[in-house]
Amino acid sequence: MWYRLLTVNTSVISCQSLTKEYLSTRKEPGLLGTLRSFVSPHRVTVRAVQDFNLEVGTGEIVGLLGPNGAGKTTLIKMLTGIVAPSHGIARVLGYEPFRRPKDFRRRISLVMGQKTQLWLDIPAYDSFQLLQRYYEVPEDQFTRRVHSLGEMLGVRHLFHTHIRRLSLGERMKMELMACLLHNPDLCILDEPTIGLDVVAQKHIRDFFKAYQRENKTTIILTSHYMADIEALCPRIVLVLGGRKRFDGTIGDFERVLGREKFVSMSFGEPVDRTHPLWEGLNPQWGEEGTSVELQIEEGALRERSIAILSTFPVVDYSTEKLPIERVLKTLLANPHLLPG
Numbered sequence: 001m002w003y004r005l006l007t008v009n010t011s012v013i014s015c016q017s018l019t020k021e022y023l024s025t026r027k028e029p030g031l032l033g034t035l036r037s038f039v040s041p042h043r044v045t046v047r048a049v050q051d052f053n054l055e056v057g058t059g060e061i062v063g064l065l066g067p068n069g070a071g072k073t074t075l076i077k078m079l080t081g082i083v084a085p086s087h088g089i090a091r092v093l094g095y096e097p098f099r100r101p102k103d104f105r106r107r108i109s110l111v112m113g114q115k116t117q118l119w120l121d122i123p124a125y126d127s128f129q130l131l132q133r134y135y136e137v138p139e140d141q142f143t144r145r146v147h148s149l150g151e152m153l154g155v156r157h158l159f160h161t162h163i164r165r166l167s168l169g170e171r172m173k174m175e176l177m178a179c180l181l182h183n184p185d186l187c188i189l190d191e192p193t194i195g196l197d198v199v200a201q202k203h204i205r206d207f208f209k210a211y212q213r214e215n216k217t218t219i220i221l222t223s224h225y226m227a228d229i230e231a232l233c234p235r236i237v238l239v240l241g242g243r244k245r246f247d248g249t250i251g252d253f254e255r256v257l258g259r260e261k262f263v264s265m266s267f268g269e270p271v272d273r274t275h276p277l278w279e280g281l282n283p284q285w286g287e288e289g290t291s292v293e294l295q296i297e298e299g300a301l302r303e304r305s306i307a308i309l310s311t312f313p314v315v316d317y318s319t320e321k322l323p324i325e326r327v328l329k330t331l332l333a334n335p336h337l338l339p340g
Helices: 030-039 072-079 102-106 124-135 139-153 168-180 198-215 226-232 250-254 298-311 324-333
Strands: 011-026 042-057 061-065 087-092 108-112 186-190 218-222 235-240 243-249 260-267 291-297 314-321
Touching: 011 072, 011 218, 042 072, 042 218, 042 243, 061 072, 061 226, 072 087, 072 186, 072 218, 102 108, 108 168, 124 139, 124 168, 139 168, 139 198, 168 198, 198 226, 218 226, 226 324, 235 250, 235 324, 243 250, 250 324, 260 298, 291 298, 298 314
Parallel strands: 061 218, 061 235, 108 186, 186 218
Antiparallel strands: 011 042, 011 087, 235 243, 260 291, 260 314
């Protein structure tokens, strides 16, 4: 064969110094700029992913975080073989992904929340049968998995409905079935709950919890919904500017800004926002100064809370660990706070 299976590695994904560069043309504004771009185009090299190192073991669920344009989708495309890296090494399930050998394609799946792999004008079951032929799934295994997945997702009664006539949530469940029919070893989910209501999002999360617990499938998940990440991903990788800026547990990520508590208070009347008690607590005020959200260092929580409660007319008080969504938002606005 013209491709080769690489040396056996315990990692499902192994990347060293992975880099992807694109040539981009920059044009000056106006008609003159357009004419100049035809005669002498100004080309620049854009690095979508830079010197990326990553190891993912069997059965891990890893959340891939980062703002739009950070390089997440480019990284996913290199891991699935859609694009080839410019530099560095990528190994997925022991293969070089960009060569896309048949055995490699049989062992991975990719779900992109904004794209479909199903045919809109035929029933879901017909699409599944086409995918069965593509992945060469034996008939008995196909029948068993279709009915099992249909039961887990609660969509068996919709198998013979045209995809176009399904709701967005129902269609996404069919997409998930399609990506899992061949029992892949690696499943990459790119925004699988985008556009879904909160109930549908929870159904999808609950399904993947149960599925991964039963099958030990390695899963890479990207999502802008922090509830997806918190519910499914013990480990987080943060990508900024094409570089890996954090790789660790969700608990360690929450503590990047320090061991702080997120405190919410409501008052019976507007309070003085300039009082010294608010200094260093990053207060976020509600309307008319009748509510506030604070960040208080864990060791000082009791002392600072007692001082505020004895000074102001607090009618409601709650505390929780600093939410991951707030941590991410703060780090995106202040990337210098990240280690390294």
